[in-house]
Amino acid sequence: MGEETELAPLDATKENGHNTDRERISIIGTGNFARALATRLVHNGYSVVCGSRFPDRRDLAKYDDTLTVVRVTSIDTALNQANLVILALPADAIVSTLTPFREGTVGKILVDVSNPDEKKREGQAESNAESISKAFPDAAVVKAFNTLSAYAIEFDYTSGVRNVYVAGDDEAACGKVRDLTRAIGFTPVQFGRLSKSAALEAMQQELMANWTAPLVITGVVFLVWFLFGLWRFQIKRGGDWERLPLKSMNKIIGSTAITLLALCFLAGGLAGVVQIINGTKYKRFPGWLDRWMKMRKELGLLALCLAAVHAVMCLAHVSPIYYPKWYDVTTVIVRTVDGAEVVVPIRYDHNWKGQCIMSMGVVAMCFLTIVGLASLPGIADRLTMRQWRFIQSYLGQFSLVATVVHVLLKAAPKWVSMSVIVQNMGFLCLIVPTLTVLLRFVLALPFVSGYIEKIRGGWERNASREPTQTYM
Numbered sequence: 001m002g003e004e005t006e007l008a009p010l011d012a013t014k015e016n017g018h019n020t021d022r023e024r025i026s027i028i029g030t031g032n033f034a035r036a037l038a039t040r041l042v043h044n045g046y047s048v049v050c051g052s053r054f055p056d057r058r059d060l061a062k063y064d065d066t067l068t069v070v071r072v073t074s075i076d077t078a079l080n081q082a083n084l085v086i087l088a089l090p091a092d093a094i095v096s097t098l099t100p101f102r103e104g105t106v107g108k109i110l111v112d113v114s115n116p117d118e119k120k121r122e123g124q125a126e127s128n129a130e131s132i133s134k135a136f137p138d139a140a141v142v143k144a145f146n147t148l149s150a151y152a153i154e155f156d157y158t159s160g161v162r163n164v165y166v167a168g169d170d171e172a173a174c175g176k177v178r179d180l181t182r183a184i185g186f187t188p189v190q191f192g193r194l195s196k197s198a199a200l201e202a203m204q205q206e207l208m209a210n211w212t213a214p215l216v217i218t219g220v221v222f223l224v225w226f227l228f229g230l231w232r233f234q235i236k237r238g239g240d241w242e243r244l245p246l247k248s249m250n251k252i253i254g255s256t257a258i259t260l261l262a263l264c265f266l267a268g269g270l271a272g273v274v275q276i277i278n279g280t281k282y283k284r285f286p287g288w289l290d291r292w293m294k295m296r297k298e299l300g301l302l303a304l305c306l307a308a309v310h311a312v313m314c315l316a317h318v319s320p321i322y323y324p325k326w327y328d329v330t331t332v333i334v335r336t337v338d339g340a341e342v343v344v345p346i347r348y349d350h351n352w353k354g355q356c357i358m359s360m361g362v363v364a365m366c367f368l369t370i371v372g373l374a375s376l377p378g379i380a381d382r383l384t385m386r387q388w389r390f391i392q393s394y395l396g397q398f399s400l401v402a403t404v405v406h407v408l409l410k411a412a413p414k415w416v417s418m419s420v421i422v423q424n425m426g427f428l429c430l431i432v433p434t435l436t437v438l439l440r441f442v443l444a445l446p447f448v449s450g451y452i453e454k455i456r457g458g459w460e461r462n463a464s465r466e467p468t469q470t471y472m
């Protein structure tokens with residue numbers, strides 16, 4: 001590899017009166033991201049030039065055969081080879097690397113893919129892209145690709161079309177980047193002007209974007225059930241610690257799962273109540289309900305995850321030893337050598353109770369899995385609005401009802417004989433889910449649901465009054 005003097009100058013790409021310079025893209029840098037982008041560009045018919053500090057030492061072909069057609073040149077030459085230049089350099093090296101070649105940036109579209117080094121960027125308001133734009137005012141800087149990994153760019157051709165967020169002040173430049181993005185198999189999403197690039201860079205820094213609150217709620221719900229279970233199954237019974245990791249934990253995790261599932265569907269139910277009270281859909285939900293509504297997907301997925309753990313734990317330990325009431329036992333009487341008669345069990349079969357509990361658990365798990373899968377991007381994108389609503393609303397509520405029946409079958413008869421019902425975990429963990437099911441049932445009654453549909457269709461009870469005020 002080396003200086004590519006035989007490369008055609010930029011103007012030579014104008015053929016037959018058509019400007020085909022879109023076909024040649026320059027990438028500055030030869031690292032992971034540069035190679036991934038170069039591979040994908042070459043696969044899609046682009047000619048790629050990579051600019052390096054050490055062009056003589058960079059042999060891209062050794063990474064992938066596709067890259068044999070990629071020329072590695074000096075940074076200066078690479079800048080001159082294309083109108084669209086992708087800067088695949090470490091964030092803090094971009095300005096210093098390009099400054100000696102300022103001339104070459106004039107009139108160019110510079111695509112900034114960089115993500116900030118978290119520690120260095122703390123408290124710094126300006127994004128990488130804005131710093132580059134300030135340093136090279138004669139170039140059109142566009143932020144793009146930073147939310148994708150090099151791996152996804154190079155290898156992920158199968159898992160649906162990924163979004164590439166584009167931000168920039170020059171609309172023509174953004175348009176070219178969007179075209180390029182589409183041409184190599186991604187979906188461009190214009191995210192706004194360059195000032196929005198800070199949000200794109202921050203997006204990449206967030207490990208758990210929308211998951212913090214749902215995870216905290218899950219932790220609190222789990223802790224409540226854990227402390228109750230610890231007191232109920234271990235401390236109150238004076239020990240039995242060896243059953244804590246599996247038998248007790250299974251009940252604790254199951255209770256956490258059903259509570260989270262109920263919380264997921266309770267939000268929508270309360271939203272319906274609020275809309276009925278307000279008599280309009282044009283009034284904002286109170287802040288707490290709004291935040292709660294926005295975390296339904298995460299709560300549902302966490303419920304699914306814990307329900308799966310509960311199912312596996314059940315398989316691991318449900319047996320006549322722990323749950324004798326779920327089984328019918330066939331016994332034989334064996335006479336011992338000294339003449340005593342011993343009753344020996346020879347066969348266990350699930351009785352009605354055991355069969356119904358287990359099968360209802362399987363049904364609930366099955367529906368919950370469909371609802372969970374349908375909420376994932378990639379699958380959700382392929383559903384029509386009607387299909388999505390059917391799965392999320394009907395199948396979702398059916399899975400909650402099946403879960404309630406599953407727990408009810410397991411725990412209910414015991415309540416009757418229990419002197420202190422509030423000590424029964426099965427009873428306690430059903431309170432919120434049962435109230436949720438009842439609320440959703442009431443909201444589904446024809447005259448109530450008709451009223452809500454009317455409100456959601458834009459009808460207002462007090463339409464003639466003064467403009468609606470909003471909650472703060």
Ligand SMILES: NC(=O)C1=CN([C@@H]2O[C@H](COP(=O)(O)OP(=O)(O)OC[C@H]3O[C@@H](n4cnc5c(N)ncnc54)[C@H](OP(=O)(O)O)[C@@H]3O)[C@@H](O)[C@H]2O)C=CC1
Pocket residue numbers: 028029030031032033034051052053054058087088089090091093097113114115116145146147148149150151
């Ligand atoms: N890797 C990833 O998955 C992702 C990366 N990005 C962004 O892409 C950019 C490049 O990342 P990546 O390819 O992983 O990084 P690498 O460290 O693998 O590559 C950076 C390249 O930049 C060149 N370079 C120029 N100046 C310097 C310098 N001062 N110090 C080090 N390298 C320099 C080097 O090429 P040469 O030696 O040939 O000059 C080097 O190969 C970063 O801004 C990163 O934030 C964004 C999203 C995901």
Ligand SMILES: [Cu+2]
Pocket residue numbers: 254310361406
């Ligand atoms: Cu269960």
